[in-house]
Every structure is written in C-alpha cells, then in structure tokens.
Amino acid sequence: MRSIGVVRSLLADRSEAPRQPDEDAPAAEIVLDDDVCPALVGIEPGDRIELLTWLHLADRSTLSTHPRGDASRPLTGVFATRSPDRPNPVGLHTVTVTAVLGNVVRVDGLEAVDGTPVIDIKPSLGGLGLR
Amino acid sequence: MRSIGVVRSLLADRSEAPRQPDEDAPAAEIVLDDDVCPALVGIEPGDRIELLTWLHLADRSTLSTHPRGDASRPLTGVFATRSPDRPNPVGLHTVTVTAVLGNVVRVDGLEAVDGTPVIDIKPSLGGLGLR
Numbered sequence: 667m668r669s670i671g672v673v674r675s676l677l678a679d680r681s682e683a684p685r686q687p688d689e690d691a692p693a694a695e696i697v698l699d700d701d702v703c704p705a706l707v708g709i710e711p712g713d714r715i716e717l718l719t720w721l722h723l724a725d726r727s728t729l730s731t732h733p734r735g736d737a738s739r740p741l742t743g744v745f746a747t748r749s750p751d752r753p754n755p756v757g758l759h760t761v762t763v764t765a766v767l768g769n770v771v772r773v774d775g776l777e778a779v780d781g782t783p784v785i786d787i788k789p790s791l792g793g794l795g796l797r
Numbered sequence: 798m799r800s801i802g803v804v805r806s807l808l809a810d811r812s813e814a815p816r817q818p819d820e821d822a823p824a825a826e827i828v829l830d831d832d833v834c835p836a837l838v839g840i841e842p843g844d845r846i847e848l849l850t851w852l853h854l855a856d857r858s859t860l861s862t863h864p865r866g867d868a869s870r871p872l873t874g875v876f877a878t879r880s881p882d883r884p885n886p887v888g889l890h891t892v893t894v895t896a897v898l899g900n901v902v903r904v905d906g907l908e909a910v911d912g913t914p915v916i917d918i919k920p921s922l923g924g925l926g927l928r
Binding site: 667668670694702705706707708709713715716718729730741742743744745747748752753754756758760779780785786788789791 | 798799801833835836837838839840844846847849860863872873874875876877878879883884885887889891916917918919920923
C-alpha cells in the first residue's frame with residue numbers, strides 16, 4: 667500500500683478529533699500526490715465520497731475496546747466498533763466534496779487529524795448510485 | 798498493512814465476479830487468522846458490516862477507466878468509480894453477517910473472488926448505528 671495524499675485539517679491530534687463524523691468535525695482538505703491527479707476526473711462538488719485513510723496514530727495491537735472509550739460499556743472486539751485502534755487502522759469517512767482545485771479536494775466534516783495519510787477515494791454508493 | 802484473513806468463495810476469478818454486490822454475488826466465508834479472533838467479539842448474525850479487502854488481482858497503475866467496462870461511457874478517474882483497478886486496490890463491501898463460527902464469518906452476497914486477502918471489518922453505520 668502507498669500513501670496517495672494527506673489530510674490537511676485544523677485537528678492537530680487525536681484528543682481533538684470527534685469520535686464520529688456527525689459530531690462537529692471541521693472541514694478539511696485532501697492534498698493528493700501529483701501523480702494520481704488524473705484519478706480525480708469526475709469528482710465534483712456535492713459528490714458524496716468514501717475517503718479511506720491510514721490512521722497512523724492508532725495502536726495496531728488492540729483487539730478489544732470499550733466502545734467510544736466509555737468504561738461502562740462491555741469490552742467489545744474492535745471489528746464490531748469504529749475504534750481507530752485495530753490491526754489495520756484504515757479510516758473510512760463518508761464526506762461531501764465542497765470543491766476540487768487541482769490536486770486539492772475540499773470536504774465537509776472530517777474527523778481525521780492533520781497529516782493523516784490518504785489511501786483511496788471512492789464514490790459513496792448511498793449518495794451517488796452506481797457508476 | 799497486513800492480511801487478517803482470506804475470502805473463501807465459489808467465485809474463482811475476476812471474470813465471474815459481478816461488478817456490484819446487488820448483482821447476484823454469492824454467499825462467502827471470511828476465514829480470519831487465529832490471532833485476530835478476539836476482535837470479532839460482538840459481531841452477530843444479522844449485523845451489516847463493511848468488509849475491507851485487498852483486491853490482489855487489480856492493476857494498480859490504472860488512473861482512469863470507462864465505468865463498468867462500458868466503452869460508450871466517458872473516461873473517468875478511478876476515484877469517481879468503484880473499479881478495482883486503482884493505486885490502492887482496497888475493496889469496500891457492505892454485507893450482512895449470516896453466521897459466526899469460531900474464526901469464520903459467513904456473509905451474504907460478496908463480489909470478491911476466492912483467495913482475496915481481508916484487511917478490516919467495521920460495523921456499517923447505515924445498518925447498526927454508532928457503537
């Protein structure tokens with residue numbers, strides 16, 4: 667796997683990042699590597715996309731967790747949660763494109779911190795239908 | 798990134814795989830590596846999950862494609878399509894769990910071929926709500 671770009675965000679570290687995208691995550695920019703820019707053709711403002719990231723600050727040895735960090739909840743396998751701590755810390759974020767400017771894609775509410783590597787972008791089937 | 802398991806399916810190669818999961822994809826099994834089994838706790842029949850795979854047969858040099866292999870459609874960047882051919886060929890499959898038996902998770906309609914490496918399992922936010 668390779669990094670295809672990076673998240674630029676006002677979120678500086680994990681303690682600031684909301685746990686879910688509907689919890690006041692800020693707008694952010696995806697700055698893509700120049701060589702993959704042709705793969706953006708067809709992405710337009712208003713599109714719903716699945717942004718896949720590599721959550722580089724995660725603990726990859728974690729196999730179970732208390733959901734949402736709440737110790738009163740029963741210990742749960744990480745595959746049944748959205749915890750970033752998991753064997754392969756791939757972040758999956760459904761966001762809306764607000765602008766495409768060269769190699770920069772602006773999106774609304776994204777809960778990934780500044781500097782998070784980007785690994786893929788796909789159309790959201792919920793929002794766009796099949797292409 | 799590491800493989801956490803493998804898809805076992807009647808689909809032997811890409812020519813047999815439907816392009817979208819609603820097109821008669823067969824049931825399949827996800828056979829997880831023993832060491833990650835604790836991460837399955839909480840996954841139950843009926844759960845909708847996002848299964849992330851590594852589409853190992855894909856062409857990683859492809860940046861644009863005719864959607865759905867239809868040459869009459871305009872050439873489109875792969876990030877605006879669900880083509881498996883893309884810089885990081887991560888497959889994203891929303892499927893329903895039908896059984897969990899030790900390290901084996903049975904799912905309904907999955908369009909990945911037999912032997913596809915599995916990289917992550919997450920609850921589908923559309924189906925389960927937030928955990």
